[in-house]
Amino acid sequence: MNKKVFVTRAIFQDAIDQLISAGVETKIWPDELPPTTLELINNAADCHGILSMITDHINKKVIDRCPNLEVISNMAVGVNNIDLKYAGFRGIKVGNTPDVLTQSTAELTIGLILMLCKNLYQQIDDTKHGKWATWHPIKNLGMELSGKTLGVFGMGRIGQKVASIASLAFGMKVIYHSRSNITAKQKIDANAVSFEKLLHLADIISIHCDLNEETFGLFSQEIFKQMKNNSMLINTSRGEIINQKDLETALSNGPLKSAAIDVTYPEPLPSNSKLFQLPNLIISPHIGSATLDARTKMANIAVKNILNAFNSENLVSLANNSYLQIT
Numbered sequence: 001m002n003k004k005v006f007v008t009r010a011i012f013q014d015a016i017d018q019l020i021s022a023g024v025e026t027k028i029w030p031d032e033l034p035p036t037t038l039e040l041i042n043n044a045a046d047c048h049g050i051l052s053m054i055t056d057h058i059n060k061k062v063i064d065r066c067p068n069l070e071v072i073s074n075m076a077v078g079v080n081n082i083d084l085k086y087a088g089f090r091g092i093k094v095g096n097t098p099d100v101l102t103q104s105t106a107e108l109t110i111g112l113i114l115m116l117c118k119n120l121y122q123q124i125d126d127t128k129h130g131k132w133a134t135w136h137p138i139k140n141l142g143m144e145l146s147g148k149t150l151g152v153f154g155m156g157r158i159g160q161k162v163a164s165i166a167s168l169a170f171g172m173k174v175i176y177h178s179r180s181n182i183t184a185k186q187k188i189d190a191n192a193v194s195f196e197k198l199l200h201l202a203d204i205i206s207i208h209c210d211l212n213e214e215t216f217g218l219f220s221q222e223i224f225k226q227m228k229n230n231s232m233l234i235n236t237s238r239g240e241i242i243n244q245k246d247l248e249t250a251l252s253n254g255p256l257k258s259a260a261i262d263v264t265y266p267e268p269l270p271s272n273s274k275l276f277q278l279p280n281l282i283i284s285p286h287i288g289s290a291t292l293d294a295r296t297k298m299a300n301i302a303v304k305n306i307l308n309a310f311n312s313e314n315l316v317s318l319a320n321n322s323y324l325q326i327t
């Protein structure tokens with residue numbers, strides 16, 4: 001196969017070997033940090049495919065500098081790092097890796113919910129630093145999940161998985177607000193509500209929507225002030241969905257009791273970010289899909305998407321279907 005691919009980070013050798021054995025010339029970015037836009041362009045300029053990560057901004061400028069490009073295969077479910085519309089206009093297929101990271105991301109979400117409800121991070125840290133004097137009948141108290149209301153914002157695959165674990169494993173009441181209407185959710189014991197009701201009723205809100213023009217900065221002061229007093233917020237989706245300045249205020253002055261975010265804007269946050277000073281905020285390093293199980297499957301699908309595009313076969317998952325006009 002007379003094709004070249006730029007893989008923007010080191011991924012599992014098994015996945016790379018699949019490209020090599022298909023006869024694809026494969027160039028792998030060797031550094032720990034992602035390539036800059038210029039480095040991306042320099043490496044991908046003569047390539048027919050890019051196997052990209054969420055840390056690569058594949059915009060019009062990058063696409064225009066890669067005249068041979070046939071496929072951009074993102075090793076992620078989210079594709080907000082790629083100009084889907086422009087890629088489609090240029091006849092370039094964009095692949096992503098949905099489904100295989102649903103369980104991992106839902107498990108992380110549940111882990112963060114549990115951490116907040118038991119105030120685990122603080123309690124473990126205090127214990128480690130000698131701040132635990134004795135067992136106490138009315139101190140160190142957390143909250144049980146059973147009977148509490150979880151509000152899921154965005155009921156796609158991950159939202160549905162979180163809803164089903166919360167309801168079946170923990171006996172939570174689940175309400176959700178979503179623009180999608182997916183049949184699988186009929187099997188989940190969850191009620192659709194308006195956004196306002198979700199904000200008013202939920203003890204914990206978990207964000208699982210896409211990042212788009214409508215959701216950029218959506219969780220701002222105006223929204224926080226409609227949330228229940230002492231409620232909690234989880235975000236394992238995209239950092240840009242929350243206005244971080246307003247989150248700081250809502251955590252300092254209420255109504256939020258605590259929050260856990262796996263995603264920030266930018267990533268990572270600068271070391272002097274005020275968010276690091278908040279005792280009631282947990283920040284993890286964008287690890288929703290970071291399990292060996294999920295990442296192995298994601299790498300394999302990302303490779304398959306490249307090979308399928310080169311072989312003029314359907315991609316396992318085509319993310320820019322609605323924009324694609326083969327030129």
Ligand code: GLV
Nearest residue numbers: 075076077078289
């Ligand atoms: C991770 O954030 C992904 O979109 O896969």
